[in-house]
Amino acid sequence: MQPKFTTVRELYSRFSAKEDLSKLGNIYLSGWIRTNRDSGSIGFIALNDGTCFKNIQLVYNGDLENHDVVSHLLTGATIGVHGEIVMTPEMKQPFEMHVTSIEVLGECSSDYPLQKKRHSFEYLRDEAYLRPRTNTFTALYRLRSVLALGVHEFFQGKGFVYVHTPEITANDAEGAGQVFTIVTPDDQGKMSDTDFFGRRASLTVSGQLHVEAFAMAFRDVYTFGPTFRAEKSNTTRHASEFWMIEPEIAFADLDDDMALMEETIKFLIQYALDKCPDEMAFFDRMISPGLLDKLHRVLSTPFTKMEYTDGIKILQDAVKSGKKFENPNIEWGMDLQSEHERYLTEEVVKGPMFLINYPKEIKSFYMRENDDGKTVAACDCLVPGEGEIIGGSQREERYEILEKKMEKIGNKEGLEWYLNLRKWGGCIHSGFGIGFDRLLMYITGIANIRDTEPFPRTSSQLKY
Ligand code: 4AD
Ligand code: MG
Numbered sequence: 001m002q003p004k005f006t007t008v009r010e011l012y013s014r015f016s017a018k019e020d021l022s023k024l025g026n027i028y029l030s031g032w033i034r035t036n037r038d039s040g041s042i043g044f045i046a047l048n049d050g051t052c053f054k055n056i057q058l059v060y061n062g063d064l065e066n067h068d069v070v071s072h073l074l075t076g077a078t079i080g081v082h083g084e085i086v087m088t089p090e091m092k093q094p095f096e097m098h099v100t101s102i103e104v105l106g107e108c109s110s111d112y113p114l115q116k117k118r119h120s121f122e123y124l125r126d127e128a129y130l131r132p133r134t135n136t137f138t139a140l141y142r143l144r145s146v147l148a149l150g151v152h153e154f155f156q157g158k159g160f161v162y163v164h165t166p167e168i169t170a171n172d173a174e175g176a177g178q179v180f181t182i183v184t185p186d187d188q189g190k191m192s193d194t195d196f197f198g199r200r201a202s203l204t205v206s207g208q209l210h211v212e213a214f215a216m217a218f219r220d221v222y223t224f225g226p227t228f229r230a231e232k233s234n235t236t237r238h239a240s241e242f243w244m245i246e247p248e249i250a251f252a253d254l255d256d257d258m259a260l261m262e263e264t265i266k267f268l269i270q271y272a273l274d275k276c277p278d279e280m281a282f283f284d285r286m287i288s289p290g291l292l293d294k295l296h297r298v299l300s301t302p303f304t305k306m307e308y309t310d311g312i313k314i315l316q317d318a319v320k321s322g323k324k325f326e327n328p329n330i331e332w333g334m335d336l337q338s339e340h341e342r343y344l345t346e347e348v349v350k351g352p353m354f355l356i357n358y359p360k361e362i363k364s365f366y367m368r369e370n371d372d373g374k375t376v377a378a379c380d381c382l383v384p385g386e387g388e389i390i391g392g393s394q395r396e397e398r399y400e401i402l403e404k405k406m407e408k409i410g411n412k413e414g415l416e417w418y419l420n421l422r423k424w425g426g427c428i429h430s431g432f433g434i435g436f437d438r439l440l441m442y443i444t445g446i447a448n449i450r451d452t453e454p455f456p457r458t459s460s461q462l463k464y
Contacts, residue, residue, distance in 0.1 A: 288445020
């Protein structure tokens with residue numbers, strides 16, 4: 001009988017459906033050896049076939065035709081196996097495969113950088129093209145893929161329209177001067193930053209301005225794609241290229257915005273727990289003990305709201321009572337450092353929080369000015385362990401106020417279309433941006449953005 005090609009994922013799903021896998025007969029699996037130990041008469045291979053987090057145990061014995069070759073196969077080698085499933089309810093794994101033949105599809109030499117022992121995150125970052133084959137990164141990148149779908153399911157389930165905002169743009173959406181400029185050769189072969197488009201172009205720092213235009217047609221929209229920042233911050237949370245989820249909602253103010261932020265984060269946490277239970281259990285066990293408890297607590301607790309002005313007072317009081325910050329000069333009007341954000345969310349609130357109504361001078365030009373004339377209707381979502389993972393705001397919908405601001409910072413030219421949105425059928429609207437890579441850090445407990453991104457780009461780092 002021809003063997004049936006199957007996958008470990010399928011075996012586990014049939015097992016969950018209470019099927020007796022020993023009745024499957026002769027089947028065929030292919031995958032990569034995680035470990036191989038042989039005692040002469042019997043040998044065991046932990047095989048991972050890429051289709052699920054779990055390995056399958058292969059049992060082979062001494063009479064295998066190519067036993068000598070198989071018993072010497074090293075971690076990392078690729079094999080195809082024929083055999084039958086045997087149920088092992090008394091063992092750690094519920095079933096194993098007793099193999100009848102093993103075919104070597106790709107050998108792995110002994111200089112393979114991933115050996116059986118545990119490697120440090122730093123070491124694995126240096127071998128980024130191989131690390132998806134380790135437990136941690138298998139778990140992480142499958143979760144990343146699953147959560148990307150979760151983002152679409154969440155927003156499309158609520159009727160949001162997905163907009164593919166451009167990656168090449170002529171505007172610096174945040175006005176923070178952190179753009180990567182696009183340079184191409186002109187007719188003489190000289191590098192030019194204006195020749196190609198006739199004006200300066202850059203990689204986008206945010207899809208927000210373009211997605212706002214769509215919100216004025218579809219009401220509720222989102223964009224989700226790569227964004228780029230030429231920011232030389234060498235931290236565990238900053239990357240030069242990262243993915244951002246940016247919803248924009250019409251007829252909505254800052255409170256509606258925060259309600260949507262909270263709903264989004266909670267949906268995605270629940271989605272991770274539901275769709276990747278093995279991976280999440282692994283993170284809880286190996287990466288961040290207590291992670292699952294933390295996430296369940298987040299699910300059942302409303303996010304705290306705090307005024308920026310109150311946050312400043314709390315920080316000043318903390319300094320007075322002996323709290324040591326690297327930057328202890330806390331005053332109203334300052335941009336908070338990560339250490340300050342973390343103090344508020346970790347030690348004061350002890351959970352996710354919204355810090356709202358920031359001084360207008362430190363926030364972007366498009367944020368709606370509050371009646372006090374000093375602050376804007378902005379909101380950052382801060383979480384323990386990281387600080388800011390979301391930045392959002394109600395947008396300035398009043399033409400004259402926005403125009404004055406844009407004239408003041410000098411970005412009106414070229415962005416007249418953005419201003420026109422306020423003239424031709426504008427309305428109050430709000431939106432936010434979640435750093436997807438930072439969200440993944442929060443949900444997995446992984447401490448560095450260089451690990452939640454498959455091939456991270458940071459200043460001075462572009463190995464792969
Ligand atoms: O706060 P930011 O700069 O806000 C915006 O870009 C708005 N246009 C979003 C919007 O309202 N549509 O960035 C939003 C989030 C941050 O909270 C952070 O999670 C992430 O994007 N982020 C970064 N992630 C990784 N590396 C960087 N260099 C990041 N800069 C921002
Ligand atoms: Mg921000």
